[in-house]
Amino acid sequence: MVSSFGIRALLSRRCHRLGLGLATRATYSSQPFENDPICELAASNLRFGPGSTAEVGADLKHVLSAERVVVFTDRNVRKLPCMQVLLESLETNGISSVVIYDQVRVEPTDASFQHAIDFLTNTVGTDNYDAVVALGGGSTMDTAKAANLYAAFPPKGGFFDYVNPPVGKGLPVPAISQGSLPPLIAIPTTAGTGSETTGVAIFDDTKTQSKTGIANRRLKPTLGIVDPLNTLTQPREVACYSGLDVLCHAIESYTALYFNKRPKPETPLQRPTYQGSNPISDIWALFALETAAQNLQLAISDPENEDARAKMLMASSAAGMGFGNAGVHLCHGMSYPVASQCKSYTPASGYDTDHPIVPHGLSVFVNAPAVFRFTGVANPERHRTCAQILSGASTAPKSKQVADADVGLWLADELMELAVRLDVPMGLRTFGYTEEDIPSLVQGTLPQHRVTKISPRPVGQAELEDLFADALDE
Ligand SMILES: NC(=O)c1ccc[n+]([C@@H]2O[C@H](COP(=O)([O-])OP(=O)(O)OC[C@H]3O[C@@H](n4cnc5c(N)ncnc54)[C@H](O)[C@@H]3O)[C@@H](O)[C@H]2O)c1
Known part of the structure; x- marks a missing residue:
């Protein structure tokens, strides 16, 4: 039997090894920390497996109650078999309206993000879609995340409101109480960026001649569908x-x-x-x-x-x-x-x-x-x-x-x-x-x-x- 002292010593050693700083006796003395003693794991929802792309229609229709869907992709991925699988799945599950945006720029810029935002906000119209799907590499997933955010919560001060400081203002995405973002399902076609799991959208800021991004946990896709069949066509x-x-x-x-x-x-x-x-x-x-x-x-x-x-x-x-x-x-x-x-x-x-x-x-x-x-x-x-x-x-x-x-x-x-x-x-x-x-x-x-x-x-x-x-x- 391990004594309570033994358990504490064991826990202490483990926490010490992990660098969590719990090895000393903890008190509630509101000791002021100069450094951040807290870390957080914002989890991501993922489904993995060959053929999982064909399930996207059922997710949209039966889990997310979406009838009207906007698909983001680039002009190259639009022609690939994975797009056919996606569209068939939407049709089979009776999704009534599907709009495709295939103008995603490979390595997006502020201007290309804005183009996608304008498309979703004005061409489609913010009242006319229930969910967004991104099929492609990081360029597509990031563009879809940005368009979905800016169409739902247009920033008062312009595009750079949500952009990371010091390039942008880094304003937080509005709280959940102010409304939720439409669901976004991300389907990667490259084995690389992991954007299907992250709350980050990266773009090339043409003015400062460097890339930067928008980072907020609320940008994380609702679901990432990770289907190895989709990376078969990668050059x-x-x-x-x-x-x-x-x-x-x-x-x-x-x-x-x-x-x-x-x-x-x-x-x-x-x-x-x-x-x-x-x-x-x-x-x-x-x-x-x-x-x-x-x-x-x-x-x-x-x-x-x-x-x-x-x-x-x-x-x-x-x-x-x-x-x-x-x-x-x-x-x-x-x-x-x-x-x-x-x-x-x-x-x-x-x-x-x-x-x-x-x-x-x-x-x-x-x-x-x-x-x-x-x-x-x-x-x-x-x-x-x-x-x-x-x-x-x-x-x-x-x-x-x-x-x-x-x-x-x-x-x-x-x-x-x-x-x-x-x-x-x-x-x-x-x-x-x-x-x-x-x-x-x-x-x-x-x-x-x-x-x-x-x-x-x-x-x-x-x-x-x-x-x-x-x-x-x-
Ligand atoms: N949000 C994040 O967490 C995150 C992380 C890392 C990188 N990024 C960003 O992602 C972008 C890069 O994304 P990427 O490397 O996935 O590439 P990409 O999306 O830019 O695509 C590169 C090329 O590969 C083609 N392609 C993609 N999948 C294919 C497939 N299955 N078969 C044939 N062709 C295919 C595309 O059409 C394109 O021409 C950059 O803008 C980068 O900054 C974002």
Whole structure:
């Protein structure tokens, strides 16, 4: 039998290991906390499995009582078999009105978000639909989230009211008592962004030449339908770059500043969506990293490998559950201007665009070796765990030999080896950037407080200049 003292000691040790700070005797003495002692898991509703797309009509009709549905997609995904499956499901279940918006921009901008908002608000009309469905990659899911929010709650001060500070005002989405958002079902067709799980919508802000977004838990889709059949048609580049996004989501959320090292918000409403790493997000991040490390290459080299492809999609959603609460940090923060300021690069194939782009996952991954070489010393154990997972179980003895000071280098080397195996273009110079671009890349990163503030190692202008210089050539 364990005595009550024994249980307390056991609990204390466990809480201490988790960094929850409960190891000392707790009191209700209203001790003022400088840092935030609280973290929150906003869960997401997911259904997973091959063929699950065909169930969407029943969800809309019988669970959500929706008769009139607006489907968001891009012009390429509109032509794919998954769209046929979706439309048949709506028809079979007697959905009486279906409107399709297929103008989603690959890598959306403020203008393309506004176009979708205007379509839903004015062309369809806010009284004329009961639910929204997003079928596509992150670009489509994010556009649908933004359109659904702005059509339901038009901001009084304009588009930037809901946008993350300091680029926008960061006003909270109106409280539930003021009305709910129409339901949104998200059906991802890439194994990458995890947007089906997150309360985040990202766009390229053309004025500041960087990406930013809208982050609020109420933006989370009502349901994510995660169907591995839908990723079968991903071109190689799309599967590869979105898979690298999964890896970075997992590693960044696991190595982000621990939540209780962040300053305590003045009110609970100001607690950021990206709270920093925490014991609950860690579970998702590690599962996602292990699953992606084992399956990414298999899924890319053989799309017919159903098991590997399904596991990559599951890893993508799992990483979303983790980073949707913990956040990501510098790889993503630096990617925003890299994507936005791109003038000349276009992937050889796979991306259906009429504008130059560094695809999202690639724009993130290209910074990753430089970032982890820099952040490794801030939390060697967490970086060591990630390097160990990427390198596989056979290198367990190496893990013990690598000094704390070199763990960031080890993780960067693992990522570079993966880049070679997958034939991923690396080095910002490949995408047309030179030393002369570093000041504007830094300026595009500095306002990304949502992600830079949870970097495990603080960054300002000087550190970012060094990081971009390091990322120029790999
Ligand atoms: N909201 C979030 O939590 C979150 C997280 C990460 C990234 N993002 C955002 O998501 C966007 C990137 O999304 P993405 O990487 O999923 O790609 P995407 O949606 O931009 O699509 C890329 C290309 O792949 C094509 N495509 C998509 N699925 C396909 C399929 N099954 N078969 C054939 N072609 C297919 C598209 O038509 C497009 O041409 C970026 O804007 C990024 O900032 C959002």
